[in-house]
Amino acid sequence: MIPKPLAAVLAAAITLCAASSAQTPTHYEPTLESLDQHPLPQWYAGAKVGIFIHWGLYSVPGWAPVSHADHDFSSADYIKYNPYAEWYLNVLRIPGSPTAQYHKQHFGDAGYYDFAPAFNRESKKWNPDKMAAVFKDAGARYVVLTTKHHEGFTLWPSTTPNPTPSLKPNQLHAERDIVGDLTSAVQKQGMKMGLYYSGGYDWTFNTGPIETEKDYQSVKPESKAYGDYAFAQIHELIDRYKPAVLWNDIDWPKTGNALQVEADYYNALPDGVIDDRFGIKHSDFTSPEYEKKDQISEKKWEECRGLGRSFGYNRAEGEKETIAPGELISLLVDIVSKNGNLLLDVGPEADGTIPPIQMDRLKALGAWLKQNGEAIYDTVPWKEAVGKSAEGDDLRFTRKGDDLYVTVLGKPKGQTLTISDLQAKSGVKITQLGGNDELGSTEQSGGTRIALKGTPKGDYAYSFKLAGYAR
Numbered sequence: 092m093i094p095k096p097l098a099a100v101l102a103a104a105i106t107l108c109a110a111s112s113a114q115t116p117t118h119y120e121p122t123l124e125s126l127d128q129h130p131l132p133q134w135y136a137g138a139k140v141g142i143f144i145h146w147g148l149y150s151v152p153g154w155a156p157v158s159h160a161d162h163d164f165s166s167a168d169y170i171k172y173n174p175y176a177e178w179y180l181n182v183l184r185i186p187g188s189p190t191a192q193y194h195k196q197h198f199g200d201a202g203y204y205d206f207a208p209a210f211n212r213e214s215k216k217w218n219p220d221k222m223a224a225v226f227k228d229a230g231a232r233y234v235v236l237t238t239k240h241h242e243g244f245t246l247w248p249s250t251t252p253n254p255t256p257s258l259k260p261n262q263l264h265a266e267r268d269i270v271g272d273l274t275s276a277v278q279k280q281g282m283k284m285g286l287y288y289s290g291g292y293d294w295t296f297n298t299g300p301i302e303t304e305k306d307y308q309s310v311k312p313e314s315k316a317y318g319d320y321a322f323a324q325i326h327e328l329i330d331r332y333k334p335a336v337l338w339n340d341i342d343w344p345k346t347g348n349a350l351q352v353e354a355d356y357y358n359a360l361p362d363g364v365i366d367d368r369f370g371i372k373h374s375d376f377t378s379p380e381y382e383k384k385d386q387i388s389e390k391k392w393e394e395c396r397g398l399g400r401s402f403g404y405n406r407a408e409g410e411k412e413t414i415a416p417g418e419l420i421s422l423l424v425d426i427v428s429k430n431g432n433l434l435l436d437v438g439p440e441a442d443g444t445i446p447p448i449q450m451d452r453l454k455a456l457g458a459w460l461k462q463n464g465e466a467i468y469d470t471v472p473w474k475e476a477v478g479k480s481a482e483g484d485d486l487r488f489t490r491k492g493d494d495l496y497v498t499v500l501g502k503p504k505g506q507t508l509t510i511s512d513l514q515a516k517s518g519v520k521i522t523q524l525g526g527n528d529e530l531g532s533t534e535q536s537g538g539t540r541i542a543l544k545g546t547p548k549g550d551y552a553y554s555f556k557l558a559g560y561a562r
Contacts, residue, residue, distance in 0.1 A: 119357040121350035126373040131391055132362045134283065135336075135375070137469035138232035139427050140460070141285070143395055143436035145237050145402040146269070148244045149179040150441045151206040151213070152197065153404040156189040157412055170302055176438065177403030179203070180242050184300035204262040207244070210441050211266040217443030219269075223276035225445065229453040230460030232468070234277045235285035235338050235434060238270050238328055240403075243295035246270050247331070251323040254316055255295045263295065274332050283335035286328050290321050290369070291341025311342060318346025325352055329359050337363060338378075342370040366393070376432070383422070387429045387472045394426050397436040398449045404438035413448050416455035420551045421485075421500040423456070427467050428476040428487040428498075459551055462525035466496035466554035473561070481509035481535075493562040496524075498554040503543060508555070511538035520558040530555070 119125050155176040171188045173181070180203045182190035194201075226234055239245045243253065244263060247270040253263050270286065277284040296312035321344055328334060337356050343349040349369045356363060367374035376391040383394065398419075399408040414422070423433045435456075437449050445453070460467065470489035478486035478497075485500040486508075497510065515534035521541055522529055531542040541555065 119354040121348070121354040123350070123371065123373050126350070126353055126357070129357055129361075129375065131375055132364060134362065135233075135364045135432070136391060136471075138283070139432050139467050139470075140229075140231050140423065140456075141233040141235060141336075141393070141432060141434040142226045142229065142231045143235050143237075143287075143397075143402070143434045144273075144439065145177050145240065145397075145404075145436055146246065146439050146443070147177065147237060147240045147403070148203065148206040148210050148242055149177045149240070149403045150439060151209045152176075152179055152194065153406045153438075153440060154190070154193055155179065155182070155401055155403075155405045155407065157400065157405070157407050170306075174400045174405070175403065176401040176405040177237075177240050177242075179403075180294055181300045184298070185302055203242070204244075204258055207262045210244075213441035214265060214267055214269060214443060217267075217269075217439075219272040219276035219443075220279070222439075222443060222445070223273065223280045223282070225450070225453060226277070227280040227282060229457040230464060231282060231435075233283035233285055233335060234273070235287050235336055236270060236273055237287045237289075239288055239293075239324065241289045241292035241294055241341075243289075243293045245324070247328070249324055249327060251320060251327060253295055253320065258295060270328070270332055274334075284332070285336025285338055285364075286332060286334035287338040287340060288321075288325050288328060289341060290325070290339045290343040290347065293317065293321070296320075311344070313344050313346060315346045318344040318348070321347045322352065326355065329356055333360055335360070335363055336366075338366045339368045341368060343368075345370075378434075383425060384429045384431065387476050388431065391430060391432075393432040393434050394422075395434040395436065397438065398452050399438070402436045402438060404440050404446065408448075410448065414452065416452055417501065417551045419452055419456060420459050423467065424487045424498045424500060424552050425476075427470065428472060428489055430472050455551075463498070463552070463554040465491075465524055465556065466498055470496065475512060478510060478512050480504075481511065481538075482507065484508060486510065490561050493559050495557040495560040496554055497557065498552050500552050502550055503553060506543050508541040508543065509535050509538060510541070511536065513539040513557075513560070515539045516560060519560045520556075522556050522558070524554040524556060 155174050156172050171185055182188045183194050246265050247268050249264050274284045291311055293312055296317050297310050299310050301310050349371050353365055364375040366378045376393050378393050381396045399412045426433050437445050439445055466489055470491045473488040473490045475488055482505045484504055487498045489496045520529055521532050528544055533540045
């Protein structure tokens with residue numbers, strides 16, 4: 092539980108987020124002192140649900156082993172058996188790896204960048220408006236697309252020349268302006284569009300591979316040529332597409348002037364947000380990966396994870412590797428109760444098709460949010476995030492204005508919810524979201540007992556509104 096004085100400070104800081112924007116400097120300088128003056132935009136604080144998209148040349152083979160997919164990044168054989176399909180090129184370069192064997196069996200001696208013609212052919216079939224509508228129906232408020240992953244292949248027609256002599260220009264970027272097409276489609280749906288860029292790794296600048304944990308640092312390109320290249324490309328993205336989120340990965344080359352990049356971004360988009368992976372001590376939010384928090388975080392955070400164990404499309408994944416609908420919804424509720432957003436990843440096939448098992452999860456999430464989104468969107472943490480009913484239900488708390496929301500993870504275990512942490516108050520109207528009937532409540536040993544009307548249907552989470560309780 093978070094200490095009550097700290098909770099009050101946190102809630103006040105989040106509530107006043109929009110008001111603080113009035114004090115925003117009109118011009119940001121490339122210093123930590125200046126960048127740290129950037130307020131967290133209210134749109135991002137309240138959005139809660141974003142969709143991550145990992146799409147690139149790796150989507151053509153669309154494969155990674157699943158036998159070691161437990162995300163123990165420090166294990167000795169993790170990289171060789173990496174379950175992240177978007178790391179296909181790196182693992183392909185490791186002799187004897189499952190990916191190298193798979194590639195030999197299915198593609199013979201073809202090089203990785205020989206996938207470019209297939210990707211360009213298939214991606215021309217993609218309908219960005221249809222994809223954006225799927226994300227809107229899933230309840231997303233923003234979308235983040237991988238414009239360039241570690242492989243160095245860009246999803247927009249970059250005009251910055253790549254100096255790698257062994258590769259042809261048509262192997263280094265998509266023929267279609269995927270970034271531009273999706274940005275337009277997402278914005279038409281009323282969502283914000285964010286862009287991911289792999290600044291720390293670009294495997295066109297080094298042959299690698301990354302085989303050990305020590306290699307994570309040693310293979311980062313740090314030449315002036317790469318720093319200039321990354322600096323020019325990310326400015327292309329800022330200038331052309333004006334992303335609401337600038338999501339860098341791994342690190343930023345020391346030769347690429349991260350402070351200047353962030354200052355230029357804020358000056359171009361004061362209402363934008365930046366993640367914590369630029370290698371400097373400034374960010375609008377932190378970005379844990381396949382991790383959760385035990386308590387409310389004063390700093391805004393964003394959990395990123397795939398619907399499966401991979402971010403990129405992996406045809407080897409099935410039901411066992413994919414998060415169950417109820418688990419997904421409980422994860423979202425838990426994250427939001429602790430001041431986080433969920434950036435949920437989909438890995439499309441080369442033609443932009445979202446795999447059926449992932450579509451199933453998106454539809455389940457969207458249906459739940461349609462009924463219960465009031466307890467999620469634009470909320471702030473309450474003084475406590477986690478609770479337990481006397482009946483044994485796991486509970487999460489959120490607040491919006493004077494209203495408190497209690498969400499039960501899973502189906503309620505009985506006909507009542509007895510919550511000792513909620514001191515009984517008169518004049519509080521209690522309803523289940525999705526229904527209009529007022530639920531009765533009584534004082535029970537200093538707490539509140541809510542009488543349910545019948546047994547709620549379904550097996551996911553259930554949200555209850557206590558109007559005026561937080562007044």
